[in-house]
Amino acid sequence: MLEIKTKLHRMQKVVLALLFSATSLFIASDLKAQTGLGGGFSYGNRIERLGLDLRADFKLNDRWALSPKAHLFFPQSTGNITERWTSFNLDVHYLLNLENIMFLYPIAGINVTAWSRENRRLNSQINGSEIGINLGLGGLFKIAGNIDGFMEVKYTAIQRVEQAVVSFGILYRL
Secondary structure (H helix, E strand, C coil), X not given: CHHHHHHHHHHHHHHHHHHHHXXXXXXXHHHHHHEEEXXXXXXXCCCCEEEEEEEEEEECCCCEXXXXXXXXXXXXXXXXXXXXXXXXXXXXXXXXXXXXXXXXXXXXXXXXXXXXXXXXXXXXXXXXXXXXXXXXXXXXEEEECCEEEEEEEEEEECCCCEEEEEEEEEEEEC
16 A cells, blocks of 8 residues: 555656646747746745755746746655655746846745655655645846846745745746
């Protein structure tokens, strides 16, 4: 039974990753000139973990952007127990231009979070995933040429873990 749950959890992660990639490629095919790809770091205050932030940014027009992203939080082990958290997000940004050097934007979006908890001593694993919403505020600023910096603070509301997620990093404009 445990083996089936593990396989289903892995399959679920693969399907989510493929959906995330397909959405990004579909949008990028029409918006290459207004596309940014990048990454950085994220911190979830409830799970108390640092992780990697991987994202794309597609400007739909002067005011709106769509941003698929993944937060890959680093695993944490305590004794025989290891926890893993990953979230996939599709956020919409309403861009507020500040003198063409910085954009502020409110964030609204959907979130799919997958988690697992493994007990090596008992040779057991519990997996799950949940869908939630994102609400927050972000900033995008020019660093040099095609490189932009970003910082976001958003509240992610899912049933199991409601938390603030702080993210920062860089985007390369294609």
